[in-house]
Amino acid sequence: MYRWSFPALLLLFPVLLSAQDVLHIADPAAILPSTDLGKEAGAKACLKEAGLDDAVADEVLLLGTTTTWPVGLRTDSARTANAGAIRNYNVRRICEHSTDAGMVSIVAVRALDNLHMPEDLRSRTDVYMLVRSEGL
DSSP: OOOOOHHHHHHHHHHHHTOOOEEOOSOGGGBOTTOOGGGOTTHHHHHHHTTOOHHHHHHHHHTOSGGGSOGGGSSHHHHHHTHHHHTTOOEEEEEEEEETTEEEEEEEEOTGGGTTSOGGGOOSSOEEEEEEGGGO
């Protein structure tokens, strides 16, 4: 049995609380590319329900546009060409809400979680996207 020191447990505790399950994009066609998260009707409310404060929610909405995405994701043809590699993305679901297209999830594509991706699918910053939930 391990004997953990109290300071070590204190350092580990925030990491355990903030842990989210890592998901993969099973169906690259489920990415909703034309959606600017800032203009998505339920996005702001979804982020609020997930417990994000206004400043963080605004950053998610700002970084949730195709212009911030890596080159290999920005266009339909690029996503089609990179479909196999897109399935290797590590994403984290922030929240899920219902739209006319069905249930959709706002996911974070964290730069540090995806260093293994090819250059044209890597981003220097975290980016966010809307994905149909059944595609995760």
